[in-house]
Amino acid sequence: MGRLALFVLTACLSVTAMAADVIKGDRQEKFGDVTVHYNTFNSTFLTPDIAKAAELTRSKNQGVINVSVIKEGKPQMAQVSGTVKDLTSQSVPLKFKQITEQGAIYYIAQFPVDQQEVRTFEIKVQNGDKINTINFNQELFPGE
Structure with a gap:
């Protein structure tokens, strides 16, 4: 699982170096002394080993959203939930799972990208x- 944390951290910090048409980069929102970092990417960016370790489906038609909560420079536990809507307002619930390892806590969920x-x-x-x-909008593309 250490490789998964390394990948997610790398994805958060260097997403602009990846395919800009698929990943828009790490975003963040501040709420008082808490900062929430979030980003989305296509699951094909995950290696098969990392996808398996995180129990994620690696597919060109599956996206991943990653959320982390930081307070005073330290990762925080939180309850994370959400939805993703398409242009027809069809809503898909996001089922986040917590990943905790080596001082990192983050929440990941998958969603379809048809x-x-x-x-x-x-x-x-x-x-x-x-x-x-x-709330944010993201242009998404199926992977290769």
Whole structure:
């Protein structure tokens, strides 16, 4: 699992070096003293070993969203949920799973990417008593 954490960290920090038409880069939102980092990418960027370790499906038609919560430079546990909507407003719930290893905590979920289109994400992050919502649009492409 250490390789998975390394990959996700690398993806978060260097996504702009990857295919810009598939990955828009690490984004972040600040909520007081908590920063939520998030990004999306096609699951074909995962190596087969990493996908297997994370129990993710590696497919050109599957996207991945990665969310991490940081407070005072340290990873925080949170409850993460959300949905992704297509242009027809068809909503798909995101089922996040927590990955914890070597001082890193992050949440990943998969979603279908059947065709090139802009999707609307709504992510809810509960850290303590606060529930913060992040809304963003992302143009997605099926992988190769």
